[in-house]
Amino acid sequence: MEIKQLYTSCLSEAAYFIYSNNEAAVIDPLRDVDTYIKMAEDNKVKIKYIFETHFHADFVSGHIELAQKTGAIIIYGPSADPHFKAHIAKDGEEFKVGDLKIKTIHTPGHTLESTCFLLHNEQDEPYCIFTGDTLFVGDVGRPDLFSGNLTKEELASIMYDSLQQKIKPLADSIILYPAHGPGSSCGKNLGPETFSTIGVQKATNYALQDMSREAFIKVVCTGLVAPPAYFPLNAKINKDGYENLDSIYEKGLLPLTIKEFKNKADAGAWIIDTRAATVFTHGFVPDAISIGLDGRFAEWAGTIIPLKQALILVTELGKEKETITRLARVGIDNIQGYLDGGFELWKNSGEKIDLIIDIEPDELAMDLPFDDHLEVLDVRKEGEFEAGHIKGAINMPVQTLMDPLNIAMLDENDNIYIHCAGGYRSVIAASIIKKHGFHNLRNVLGGFAQIKTLKNIPIVSGVKNKVE
Numbered sequence: 001m002e003i004k005q006l007y008t009s010c011l012s013e014a015a016y017f018i019y020s021n022n023e024a025a026v027i028d029p030l031r032d033v034d035t036y037i038k039m040a041e042d043n044k045v046k047i048k049y050i051f052e053t054h055f056h057a058d059f060v061s062g063h064i065e066l067a068q069k070t071g072a073i074i075i076y077g078p079s080a081d082p083h084f085k086a087h088i089a090k091d092g093e094e095f096k097v098g099d100l101k102i103k104t105i106h107t108p109g110h111t112l113e114s115t116c117f118l119l120h121n122e123q124d125e126p127y128c129i130f131t132g133d134t135l136f137v138g139d140v141g142r143p144d145l146f147s148g149n150l151t152k153e154e155l156a157s158i159m160y161d162s163l164q165q166k167i168k169p170l171a172d173s174i175i176l177y178p179a180h181g182p183g184s185s186c187g188k189n190l191g192p193e194t195f196s197t198i199g200v201q202k203a204t205n206y207a208l209q210d211m212s213r214e215a216f217i218k219v220v221c222t223g224l225v226a227p228p229a230y231f232p233l234n235a236k237i238n239k240d241g242y243e244n245l246d247s248i249y250e251k252g253l254l255p256l257t258i259k260e261f262k263n264k265a266d267a268g269a270w271i272i273d274t275r276a277a278t279v280f281t282h283g284f285v286p287d288a289i290s291i292g293l294d295g296r297f298a299e300w301a302g303t304i305i306p307l308k309q310a311l312i313l314v315t316e317l318g319k320e321k322e323t324i325t326r327l328a329r330v331g332i333d334n335i336q337g338y339l340d341g342g343f344e345l346w347k348n349s350g351e352k353i354d355l356i357i358d359i360e361p362d363e364l365a366m367d368l369p370f371d372d373h374l375e376v377l378d379v380r381k382e383g384e385f386e387a388g389h390i391k392g393a394i395n396m397p398v399q400t401l402m403d404p405l406n407i408a409m410l411d412e413n414d415n416i417y418i419h420c421a422g423g424y425r426s427v428i429a430a431s432i433i434k435k436h437g438f439h440n441l442r443n444v445l446g447g448f449a450q451i452k453t454l455k456n457i458p459i460v461s462g463v464k465n466k467v468e
Contacts, residue, residue, distance in 0.1 A: 001018075001020045001098075001099070001100060001121060002017075002018070002019050002020075002043070003016060003017075003119075003128065003177075004016065004017045004018075004039070005177065005194065005195065006035065007181065007194055008030060008329075010295070010296050010297050010298050010299065011030075011058065011059050011296075011298050011299065011329065011330075012180050012181045012182060012184035013028075013030065013058070013059055013179065013184070014028070014177065014178065014179055014180065014181060014194055015028050015029050015030055015036075016028065016130060016177060017036060017039050018097060018100070018102075018119070019043055019045045019097070019098065020097055020098025020099045020100045020122070021045075021098035021099060022044065022045050022098065023045060023048045023096075023097045024040055024043070024045040024046065024047045024097065025047065025048060025049040025072075025097045025102065026047060026049075026050050026051070026066060027050075027051045027052075027053070027117065027130050028051070028052060028061065028130075028132065028179050029061060029062035029063060029066055030059060030062050030329055031059070031060045031061065031062045031065070031242075031245055031325075031328050031329050032062065032245060032325045032328070032329065033062040033065050033066040033069065033245075036062070037066075037069060037070065046070070047066070047072040048072055048073070048097060049072055049073050049074075049075055049095055049097065049102075050063050050066055050072050050073070050075065051102070051130070052074065052075065052076050052080075052086075052238075053114060053115055053116065053117070053130065053131070053132025053133065053134070053179055054076075054077075054080075054110065054111045054114040054115065054133060055080070055082075055113065055235045055238045055239045056234065056235065056238050057145045057186070057227070057234050058180075058184065058185060058228070058231060058234060058299070058302075058330070059329050059330055060234055060237050060238060060242060060328065060329055060330065060331045061238050063086075063238075064241055064242065065244060065245060067085075068244075073086075073087050074086040074087065075104075076089065076113060076115070077089055077091075077104055077106050077114070077115025078090060078104075078106045078113065078115070079106075079108070079112050079113045080115075081113075081239070082239055083239060083240045083241055084241050089104040089115070090104065091104060091105070091106040092105075099122040100119060100120060100122065101119070101120040101124065102117050102118070102119050102120070103117070103118040103119075103120065104117060105117070105118055105129070105166050106162075107131075107134040107135075107159075107162035107163075107166050107167065108155075108158050108159070108162055109134065109140075109141070109143060109156065109158045109159020109160070109161075109163070110132070110133040110134055110140070110141030110142065110143060110145070110155070110159065110186075111133075111141075111145065111155075112148070112150075112155075114132060114133060114134050114162075115132070115134075116129050116130060116131045116132060116134055116135075116166070116167075117129065117130045118130075118170075126170070126171060126174050127174065127175065128174060128175035128176070128177055129170065129174055129175070129176060129177065129198070130177045130178075130179075131167075131176060131177065131178050131179070132178070132179045133178070133179050133186050133187070134159075134163075134167070135163070135167055135176065135178060135201065135205070135207075135208075136178045136180060136181075136184075136186075136190045137176065137178060137181070137190060137191035137192075137193045137194070137196045137201070138189065138190055138191030138201075138204065138205055138206075139187040139188055139189055139190045139191065139206075139207065140159065140187065140205075140207040140220065141159075141186055141187055142187055142188065142220075142224055142227070143156040143158075143159055143220060143221065144221070144224055144227070145186075145231055145232070145235065152221050152224070153217050153221055156216065156217040156220045156221055157213060157217055159216075159220065160213050160217065163207060167198070167208070168202065168208060170198045171198065171199075172197060172199025173197060173198070174198045175195060175196075175197055175198075176195060176197055176198055176200075176201060177195050178194070178195070181193070181194040185228055185231075185299070188224065206219065207219075207220065225381065225382065225383065228302055228303045228399070229399070230302035230307065230330055230331065233307055234302070234330060237331050242331070242333075243333060245325075245328055248324060248333045248335065249324060251335065251336070252320075252324040252333075252335030252337065252338075253321060253324065253337075253338070254336065254337035254338070255337065255338060255340035256312065256337040256338060256340055257340060258339070258345070258346065258351065260337070261337070261339050264310070264312050264336055264337065265287070265312060267310075268310060269311060269312045270309055270310070270311050270312070271285055271288040271289065271311075271312055271313075271314060272288070272291060272301075272305070272311050272312070272313055272323075273285065273288040273289065273290050273291075273313075273314040273315075273431075274292060274293045274313065274314070274315045274319065274323045275290075275292060275293075275314070275315065275316050276293075276294045276316075277292045277294070277295070277423060277424050277426075277428075278423075280292065280427055280431070281355060281356040281358050281427060281443055282355060283343065283354070283355050284343065284353065284355070284431070285314055285339070285343065285346055285354070286353070286354045287354075287434075287435050288314060288354075288431060288435075289428070289431045289432060289435060290427045290430075290431040291304065291428055292424065292427070293316075293319060293322065293323065293326065295424040296424075297326055298326050298327070298329050298330045299330070300398070300425070300428060301326070301327055301330060301332055302330035302332065303398070303399050304398070304399065304402060304428070304432075305327075305332050307331050307332055307333075307334075308334050309332075309334060310334050310336050311334060311335045311336065312335075312336055312337055312338065312339070313337070314338070314339050314342060314343055314346075315338060315342060316342065317341075317342050320338045356427065356430045356431070356434065356441055356443050357441065357442050357443065358442075358443050358445050359417070359442045359444060359445065360444075360445055360446075360450075361444055361445070361446060361450045361451045361453075361454055361457070362454060364376075364417055364419075364444055364451070364457065365454050365456045367415075367417075368390075368457065371415060373411075373413060373415050374414070374415050374417060375394065375410070375411070375414040375415070375416050375417070376390050376392065376393040376394065376417050376419070377393070377394055377396055377410075377416050377417065377418045377419075377429070378390065378393040378394065378395050378396070378419060378420075378448070379397060379398045379401070379418060379419070379420050379425050379426055379429040380397065380420050380421055380425070380448065381397050382395065382397060384421060384448075385397075386461060386462060387461060388448075388452065388459050388460070388461050389448070389460065389461070390451065390457055390458065390459060390460075391458040391459070391460045396429075398425050398432075401429055401432045401433065402432070404436070407432075407433065407438075410438060412437070412438050412439075412440070414440065415440045415442065416433070416438065416440060416441050416442070417442045417444055418430050418433070418441060418443055418444065419443075419444035419447045419448055419451060420447045420448070421447045421448050421449060422446065422447045422448075422449050423444075423446055423447045426443050426444065426447060427443055430443050
């Protein structure tokens with residue numbers, strides 16, 4: 001028996017590859033399925049089943065394409081209603097993978113079809129459980145995403161029963177393998193580990209402590225921030241089906257001359273630059289939006305880019321296919337090509353370039369008391385801002401900058417100093433604001449992590465100056 005966790009950090013997502021003898025199963029695969037096919041070939045096993053714990057909202061799953069390429073059967077739990085061929089398992093139904101047994105445990109709450117899969121080892125002993133978004137390390141799946149007309153309180157009540165009746169009775173020794181780790185927006189505050197045991201979670205996870213139904217509903221539903229806008233769209237894609245990734249590569253891996261690149265931009269395609277933020281600020285194609293591959297790329301791409309928006313890419317040389325793959329993981333697949341030769345070709349050809357001025361936090365500290373036209377723009381999430389921010393700063397989380405009405409609140413005559421927590425999001429924000437015609441911008445290097453270490457910058461907490 002082998003169980004491999006395949007963890008994708010920029011999505012905080014875990015897929016699993018399981019095999020015994022000559023048979024294998026994949027749980028919650030990503031859209032780019034070649035990794036699983038190669039693992040099967042390397043281990044001389046056949047993928048028999050693809051288990052989906054629910055209709056994922058934060059990424060496009062690879063279930064359909066993997067089934068097409070391998071002949072494996074897609075398995076969903078009770079009440080799922082996919083618009084493609086799949087086996088809808090009954091609660092308690094069992095599946096054999098080599099000498100292993102995988103048992104269906106229906107655990108609605110995060111979504112109505114949410115299901116865990118309990119694996120029995122060769123000795124027929126319960127060994128581990130794949131919980132999807134039902135149970136995380138230190139948290140549970142949020143009950144406010146994609147389940148028809150039910151309220152989050154109604155789903156939380158259903159989740160209470162699932163946890164009390166299906167999860168808590170499990171043996172403490174059973175290993176917990178969730179679908180997500182730290183940073184995922186599918187929960188409120190996931191722990192730092194990507195696996196645990198049922199016993200540890202019974203002792204430490206707030207959602208598994210003894211409490212009334214009413215108390216559980218309150219604690220699970222309190223503190224939920226708005227999910228990324230692409231979540232319901234991805235959930236629908238996972239339920240309805242999607243375009244084959246090979247055809248997306250065929251259209252997207254199109255090298256464009258500078259003239260072709262300009263023509264597509266003039267026709268309405270967005271320019272997405274995936275080089276590192278620290279590289280982007282020193283020079284970029286005018287109107288490009290920075291979303292660096294070195295950060296939480298897929299999540300921010302899904303948050304900022306409309307799913308069917310036409311895109312053209314500027315990437316580090318050799319990163320074109322990786323960029324397309326990672327965009328497709330969140331359902332963004334209308335890529336119309338990339339700048340052949342990248343930014344260096346653009347610059348060396350004498351084309352106009354733009355840049356963003358980087359400054360150290362101590363320069364901000366020196367300018368704050370003396371510049372009457374200085375505006376500090378904090379683009380962190382609301383909770384981060386409320387916990388502590390520069391006195392007088394305006395809070396515009398990155399996603400709010402996609403609304404022109406929020407951009408209109410800025411004064412183009414001000415000197416706008418932009419920061420986030422560490423420097424990744426502030427460059428995304430600065431590139432969006434630049435695209436709207438603002439040029440008096442400064443990107444504060446190191447973000448709030450460095451700003452708060454300086455004694456001469458006043459830090460306060462609360463919600464003043466927050467932009468809704």
